[in-house]
Amino acid sequence: MLKAKLELDTTDYHLKIPAKCRAPCYRPCGFAKIQRSYGATMFACFSTTARPFLHPTTRLLSASFRHRGFASSKTVSKSAIVTGAGQGIGKAIALRLARDGFDVCVNDLEANSGLVKKVVEEIVALGQKAVPAYGDVSKLPQVEAMVDHSVNELGPLDVMVANAGIAQVQWAMDAKEPDIQRLFEVNFCGVIYSDQVAARQFIKQGSGGKIINAASVVSFRPFPMIPIYSATKAAVRSLTQSLATELAKDKITVNAYAPGVVDSSMWETIDRGMSEINGLPKGENFQKTKSTITLGRTSVPEDVAKMVSFLASSDSDYVTGQTMLVDGGIAFS
Numbered sequence: 001m002l003k004a005k006l007e008l009d010t011t012d013y014h015l016k017i018p019a020k021c022r023a024p025c026y027r028p029c030g031f032a033k034i035q036r037s038y039g040a041t042m043f044a045c046f047s048t049t050a051r052p053f054l055h056p057t058t059r060l061l062s063a064s065f066r067h068r069g070f071a072s073s074k075t076v077s078k079s080a081i082v083t084g085a086g087q088g089i090g091k092a093i094a095l096r097l098a099r100d101g102f103d104v105c106v107n108d109l110e111a112n113s114g115l116v117k118k119v120v121e122e123i124v125a126l127g128q129k130a131v132p133a134y135g136d137v138s139k140l141p142q143v144e145a146m147v148d149h150s151v152n153e154l155g156p157l158d159v160m161v162a163n164a165g166i167a168q169v170q171w172a173m174d175a176k177e178p179d180i181q182r183l184f185e186v187n188f189c190g191v192i193y194s195d196q197v198a199a200r201q202f203i204k205q206g207s208g209g210k211i212i213n214a215a216s217v218v219s220f221r222p223f224p225m226i227p228i229y230s231a232t233k234a235a236v237r238s239l240t241q242s243l244a245t246e247l248a249k250d251k252i253t254v255n256a257y258a259p260g261v262v263d264s265s266m267w268e269t270i271d272r273g274m275s276e277i278n279g280l281p282k283g284e285n286f287q288k289t290k291s292t293i294t295l296g297r298t299s300v301p302e303d304v305a306k307m308v309s310f311l312a313s314s315d316s317d318y319v320t321g322q323t324m325l326v327d328g329g330i331a332f333s
């Protein structure tokens with residue numbers, strides 16, 4: 001809310017604060033009585049010594065100023081967290097959001113720290129801030145630590161992209177309990193934990209936010225041999241609709257992207273698993289999908305990142321509860 005009321009005049013870097021936002025800048029103490037002017041507010045926002053005396057609202061504003069470089073740059077960066085961003089679709093999303101002007105918290109499992117570091121370096125080379133955040137999204141405390149880390153390092157959070165996911169190939173009748181559990185833990189619990197923790201942060205900040213979840217074309221129509229995976233994605237699509245209705249009052253939009261067949265390490269796993277079941281040579285199950293795609297080609301992670309870029313931008317402000325197909329025309333919504 002506060003953020004929406006601020007106007008940045010980019011010609012002279014002058015920040016205009018509406019009168020009603022200026023008053024409660026300090027906690028009620030002796031220090032406050034002598035420090036209520038606009039100039040003092042600006043001083044306090046950049047001053048470490050004054051920070052403990054700030055009213056909570058102004059402290060948030062102060063964090064935003066310090067992290068977003070109001071003092072030295074015309075550009076006001078927003079921040080986004082992308083989970084499972086060490087490779088594949090998540091990496092493409094992280095890089096695309098950086099090109100769009102976001103600072104990015106790059107999450108993945110610690111086992112993928114080498115990949116994450118490279119993504120962080122690429123984002124920094126694009127001129128944005130980036131921090132790694134290792135953690136398993138299926139564990140709530142690790143998701144909480146990831147969001148805290150992002151806010152501490154990059155300032156207020158604007159966008160959560162709950163992208164991390166895993167796939168497993170088996171017929172529904174052959175699915176074993178630990179496989180079913182792990183698929184739901186990562187693909188569904190990992191998404192709801194990311195959404196809940198981000199939403200609480202957005203509500204604390206008071207100016208809304210955007211939640212963007214990884215679904216799939218299989219959330220509309222299950223694919224053979226990945227039935228449990230398909231069910232996890234149908235659950236994500238349903239959750240996206242429920243959270244959109246719950247969080248609209250807090251100015252939070254909740255949407256999902258539904259890729260089709262994307263050339264990533266996930267499809268290497270799927271192709272290998274399908275080969276074990278139907279005996280087709282390596283790569284053949286992946287190639288075979290082309291005949292089901294209206295545009296006649298499988299996709300690359302950047303195809304999906306374009307949709308996420310839209311969902312993360314203000315162009316999507318009047319869109320919520322939607323699962324957006326980016327599948328070249330496998331399913332029609």
Ligand SMILES: NC(=O)C1=CN([C@@H]2O[C@H](COP(=O)(O)OP(=O)(O)OC[C@H]3O[C@@H](n4cnc5c(N)ncnc54)[C@H](O)[C@@H]3O)[C@@H](O)[C@H]2O)C=CC1
Nearest residue numbers: 084088089136137163164165214216259261262264265266
């Ligand atoms: N590749 C495809 O054809 C499609 C993918 N999707 C979805 O898009 C998302 C990204 O998929 P891809 O990039 O293809 O997969 P990928 O396997 O290439 O990358 C997924 C990343 O998520 C990370 N990850 C896995 N479990 C995690 C956990 N518990 N905590 C944190 N990170 C974790 C992995 O380490 C990996 O770096 C997934 O949710 C997937 O289900 C949806 C439709 C199609």
Ligand SMILES: CC(=O)C(C)=O
Nearest residue numbers: 216217218259260261
């Ligand atoms: C992995 C996945 O979701 C599809 C549709 O291929």
